[in-house]
Amino acid sequence: MAEPNAVLNKPEQQPTREQELIARVQRGESELFYELVQPYERRVYAAALAILRNETDAEDVAQEAVLKAFANIRQFRAEARFSTWLIQITVNEALMRRRRERTVTMEAIDERREEESDYAPRDFADWREIPSEALERKEVRQKLAQALASLDRKYREVFVLRDMEQLNIQETAEALGISIASVKTRLLRARLMLRDLLAGGWEQGWFSRLPFEKGTKPW
């Protein structure tokens, strides 16, 4: 538990490099903007790709979103996280692009039915933790990416924003324009479906070169 006077006793914090960059770009040093967004450029791209599912469109929208963030940098307020603000701009740009292209009409139809029923896990094998070193293997990353890509749009978007982009539940709801309850429901299903998809992959030897004990699955 935190000390009651922890806040009062906290020494005045020095601005971080990011805060300094934001202030300088806001004052007109536009050449520093790339340094500011560079740590998040991958996440910007991933957010756009989760919504658009097309690499060319995702890159184009990612660039547009970064330019838009630059144009509006003076409106950024320090109480928000810069990364969250940037991702929300990206999601908005991607959603607008998708609306323009009208590619999701059919996907929206069965949305209500899917969210009404509970999802039951299918695989209950023994588990053990997957070491993060597994991600060094391109094959593993590809299998994870394929599993994610196979999810319906609404589950994929929520999962990417919450679990990959690290937006919180409320920020995810705001970015996508849906309720907090919908975010929670979709997130549950996305996580359980991915778990089942990847547990099934074990049978196909995705993780066969990983040091799991014989007869166990990663989960």
Add this chain to the structure above:
Amino acid sequence: MVNLEAVNCEKVWREISNYLEGDVDAALRAAMDEHFHTCKRCASVLEGTRNVIQLYSDERMIEVPSGFGRRLERRLAQNARLSSRRWSTWSAWLVPVAALALITGGLRLANSLTSSHPMKSEHAQQAHDIPPDMLVVVSADAKVFHAPGCDFIHNKDKVRTLTAKEAIQQGYIPCLRCMRKYLETTARRPTILGSEARAGADEDEDEDPGHGER
């Protein structure tokens, strides 16, 4: 209080995501913890879900096309160049426009200094609506006429009385204090006296009444 026996597998699966978010109350958390100790299947679901979240939250899971960062940086640089070009186009126009404004302003200033009429201040007003036969007073060597008894009359022992029409014809202008009630309507009504008050009155009267008349 959650009944431990009421937390079955289906309830655990419904809440497992909230459980991992830390978004269940203490009683439900305790009941689920108890359930995970006794139910191997749900323990498997919990650890598998936890694995999913941990793996996908890793930065290495985000793959960007080759050259993505370089292209983004280039696009930003192009945008910055375009912005500065737009500014330089504007500034290219601004320089001659500003120079023209300066020259025009300079000429007008020179004209006003050499003209017989003093410069008008924003407070200068015309002597509209003053009854022509109204009796007013003027003091020696002053250029302003007043209503009798006005506090801003200088040299009160050297005043003379005349009509407003005569005062205006002799080049006097109305006092902005005592004649205000007549002057405030000037924007709405046509001139009665047909004579424009000499500009510069306010410079004596409005800004420094103590030195309005010499």
